[in-house]
Amino acid sequence: MGVLGCADIALRRMLPVLVEEPGTELVAVASRDTRKAAQTADRFGCDGTVGYDTLLRRDDIDAVYIPLPPALHHHWVTESMAAGKHVLCEKPLSTSYADTLDLMKRAHEHGLVLAENFMFLHHSQHAEIQRLLEDGAVGTVQVFSSSFGVPPLDPAGFRYRPELGGGALLDTGVYPLRAAQLYLGTELEVLGATLRIDERTGVDVAGTALLSAADGTAAHLAFGFDHAYRSHYALWGRAGRITVERAFTPPEHLRPPVLIHQQDRYTELTLTADHQVRGAVRAFTAAIRSGAEGPLHEETTLRQAQLVEEVRLRARRFPHQPGRA
Structure with missing residues (x-):
């Protein structure tokens, strides 16, 4: 797993689980800020990368978690799937129905798992x-x-x-x-x-x-x-x-x-x-290991948008x- 951004929800809730879960390995976190990337990497025992594109070019990462502000989701989910990465994206998946539908289509085209991270559903x-x-x-x-x-x-x-x-x-x-x-x-x-x-x-x-x-x-x-x-x-x-x-x-x-x-x-x-955080991560990684392709819970995610x-x-x-x- 790689993480695009050092948002508070990532630091408090997701990164500790990605480190502790036996089914995932946290490889790298990326930030636009050199110091923040280094501090986060040191705290969680992984690599720190400056720039999201740099992380996406790594071939030792299968999937990414995206905790960026909502207006950035469409772009970075698109870039992540173009780089061949499965994506777990914080809710909302995008800020519009049109963008959500576009991401669903791209997930099908790339044959990759795409999940909107409503963690409460996994409690x-x-x-x-x-x-x-x-x-x-x-x-x-x-x-x-x-x-x-x-x-x-x-x-x-x-x-x-x-x-x-x-x-x-x-x-x-x-x-x-x-x-x-x-x-x-x-x-x-x-x-x-x-x-x-x-x-x-x-x-x-x-x-x-x-x-x-x-x-x-x-x-x-x-x-x-x-x-x-x-x-x-x-x-x-x-x-x-x-x-x-x-x-x-x-x-x-x-x-x-x-x-x-x-x-x-x-x-x-x-x-x-x-x-519920561990449950969300396990559901996402289980879908990848099972060979699932495309968006998880597609109908409800589209209807949500x-x-x-x-x-x-x-x-x-x-x-x-x-x-x-």
């Missing part, structure tokens, strides 16, 4: 929720709701720069959208949305969306980075409600709490701890009011 708690639903814990689901919000981020970071693909929709909003697909399927329609725009930067810092599944089941979503932290989803059915309180970024040591409300009965389950565009299209925009009580 075992979601399979347990599916089992509870199949067992009738809440009956027929009528409403799916999900929120992912974090406190204000570094104002100098890419998330506040529209030319780099900043904004809350692409950063936190994609999680509830992907979770809605997980439980309601790909045939979702965006009925309405809101976005709050930071007038200084032009990026959206908060938003909501209302969607409907083909059978009329509703999805209520909220997201942003001007919030108290919340990472949650709930499924409300005829017989009760299941709530997952640490849905998207649970620490690997956490035993996730799940709440089940059934009429006058309240049950709190404590699920098994799991390492469409849903993001539909939210943008339908959203009413409001000015952001920082510090409002």
